[in-house]
Amino acid sequence: MRSTMSSDSVEVSPGESGTISVAVTNTSAVIDAFHVQVFGLDPSWVTVTPERLSLFPGQTEHVDISVVLPDDYPASNRTIAVNVSSTDDPGAFSLSQVELEVQPRNVVTVRADPVMITAGRSARFGLVISNVGNASVVATGYARDPEDLAEFVIEPPSILVPPGHDQVIEVTASGGRSWFGQPRVRSFTLGVETTGTVETIGTFVQRPRIGRWMISLLGLLTAAAVFAAVLSRTFDSVVEEARVSTDVLDAALDRDEPGGVVVPTDPGGVRGQLMSSTTNAGLSGAQADLFVATDLATPFASAATDDTGLFSFPNLAAGEYKVRLTGSGVGEIWYGNTIIPADAATIVVERGKVNNIGTITIAGIPVDVSGVIDTGGATGVTVSLIPAGTTPGEAPVVATATVGPDGSFTLTDVPSPGNYQMIIETPGSAPQVRNVVLEPGQPLESIEVTIQPGSGLISGTVFGPFGPLGGATVTATDGSTRVETVSLTESPLGTYSLRNLPTPGQYTVTVSSENYSSESRTVSLTNEATSASFDARLVPSIGSIRGRALVDGVPSRGVTVTVNGGDVNRTAGVVSQGAGAGGYAFDGLEAPGTYTLTFTGEGLIPQVQVVDLDPATNTQNATGINVSLSRERTAVRGLVRNVDGSPVGQATISLSNGADDRTMLTADSPRGEFEFSNVAPGAYTLTASLTGTEPVVILVNVTAATATPPIDIQLGAQAGLTGSVVGFDPTTRSLPVRLFLPNQFPNGDVLQTVQTDATGRYTFSNLTAPADYVVAVYAGPTAADPLDSTTIRTEPGAVSTVPTFTVTIP
DSSP states (O other), rough: OOEEEOOOEEETTTEEEEEEEEEEESSSSEEEEEEEEEEEEGGEEEEEESSEEOOOOTTTEEEEEEEEEOOOOOEEEEEEEEEEEESOOOEEEEEEEEEEEEEOOOOEEEEEESSSEEESSSEEEEEEEEOOOOOOOEEEEEEETSSSOEEEEEEEEEEEEEEEEEEEEOOOOOEOSSSSSSSSSEEEEEEEESEEEEEEEEEEEOSSOOOOOHHHHHHHHHHHHHHHHHHHHHTTTTSOOOOOOOOHHHHHHTTOTTTSOOOSSEEEEEEEEETTTTTTTTTTOOOEEEEEBBBBSSOOOEEEEEEEEEEEEEEEOEEEEEEEEETEEEEETTTBSSOOOGGSSOEETTTOOOOEEEEEEEEEEEEEEEEEEOTTOOOOOOOEEEETTOOOSSSSSSSEEETTTSSSEEEEEESSEEEEEEEEOOOOOOEEEEEEEEOOOOOOEEEEEEEOOEEEEEEHHHEEEEEEOOOOOOEEEESEEEEEEEOOSSSTTTTEEEEEEESSSSEEEEEEEETTTOOOEEEEEEEESEEEEEEEEEOBBBBEEEEEEETTTBBBOOEEEEEEETTTEEEEOOOOOOTTTEEEEEEHHHHHHHHEEEEEOTSOOOOEEEEEEEEEGGSSEEEOOOOOOOOOEEEEEEEEOOOTOOOSSOOOEOOOOSSEEEEEEOOBTTTTTEEEEEOOSEEEEEEEEETSSOEEEEEEEEOSSOOOOEEEOOOOOEEEEEEEEESSSSTOOOOOEEEOOOGGTTTTSSSEEOOOOOSSSEEEEESSSSSSEEEEEEETTTOOOOEEEEEEOOOOEEEEEEEOOOOOOO
């Protein structure tokens, strides 16, 4: 039989349908039936209509293949195979490949965690970004204050969010505080930019520098001082020194009322730490609220946990308190591991003592993870969960279960929320890995996985700069199956094998190792060629940039250098004194990579340098990247000459430093001269060109300390055409040769007309290049129809030869 695909590729959006049409022709001499199958996709995603064809000899019919991918299928390009086989002759089949282009679906949500923070000078919000689409996105955080009074620090400025994952950007808001009065409520707009913008609201309740309790204290102290002075003056003859004791002052202030009702003279405090039992790490960005034990309706103090989960409440009067914790991906919980406020543990604060309530561990809400695995009849299949980002075999197993005869499984008591990897292991086959994300308290059901055992093998050796490299991670994936191993650290060093790969299949093999650049290659396996080899050569991926930045040739204070490239955005100050004055350094940069260095300083002209770090050319460590900044500007001037040395007017001259481009024409009087004024110091490219010539590029270094000398530029020859006409006597007559643009030939405008010389030759000069022209020869100056013509293309700076015309004069 013969099968023909309607297209080599098809676009499919997750959740929508894509259709492929296959034309099947029976080329045999008998009636035959054919069956169409699709390899490389879950069979439940594919519908073949009709599933079976019965064709007479020479008959052709079409089969429609409809593909519907799940909503969470990742954006990618993968190859699927369409197999048409004869039901009467098992050995007769036709296998075609189709490129499946899965379109990206970018959907991002954002929320502030916590939503409200009560603090003094600054408050730190967690901006939780959830990628619910099917493609990785780069989210850039931003914050806006409607009053334009607050300052924000966003760390990191941008972050990569894989599909189905959450990432957090920390936003620290700070602003001036009132000296007196009520707490000030500031509402900020927090958001991220991806393919669009997504925003939320964060509230910062900012306490004044001097609260009402301090004013009360000052008033009471003033009254006490006045009272003491009156007593001292009245009883001067009896008492030589009057002093108010601590006990008396305590009684006067009615101290030790909890909740800051009055000002404590010897305050205590509460301190603790919030931990996650799932990750065994501190939970940052959660909100801790402190309540008086007798009033659980309104908190009088709030604090946010830091990067390690620590929080504290200072300056407390003696008494009994309770603490509530919210945010950071956990539900509301009170100290004492309860969700009921009345059952919360009471915290006793004594005068002058800080009550460290220790670690509060938030246990994830246990949920079930269940589904069905199509084992293909295999037995002994197990499924287990390990924390995301860990290595199978080394990570702790959160839950495990054996797949039943019907393919069903249930993993019980899995802590939520959490990100996990589900490892499916089948005897004799490579483990399969799938990402699982659990929301707080929400079980995950109806997971469907199809095991695709195979006999494919991809093997090879991983090399580093000094020979075979062990311990490198090697992964192979075809979009649905993922197999991973590491290169051997013993003999044979650096070798690896990826076994039990389903065939046929097209796999992307990626080799990576810490501090090395990854290398990837597409490897195809077929039913006939079930093995392939791939030797990877990794190069170091860490580099550095070093140099000096001077001002007018000498070190100066206040010069900064910023490096940008990829995910890097770092700033360093230039050393202003000592043996290393003027020096700067950036270490730990990914290589290969292209980085932009920006040199700035107050009152200085910024400069930009682009540095390429490439281990392949042994340039991953760039040194001597030096610049000289200046506070002045200068002029770049010169003269453009023709190929014969004569000045040429109306030539195009451009000056560029990569960020700023300036262009002008050379003057007619004085002929050939040009001048760019107000040029900042730095490195520039000066480009001169004329119609039909090769551009001339010169590197110009402009400094403020030294005037740039006049630049003399000589252009090359202009483009031209030359040729000859034979078949007539050139000594007795001359034939006109005309030049046209292709769209003007034969009856349009004539660009140039020349006459053949005594040898039959002709030449067209000063032509645009590269460009296409039509050259035509005529019997006489009034002839309308050409004797012959041809099309030819000019080249810059060259006189191109036109094929010889052979004519017959009527």
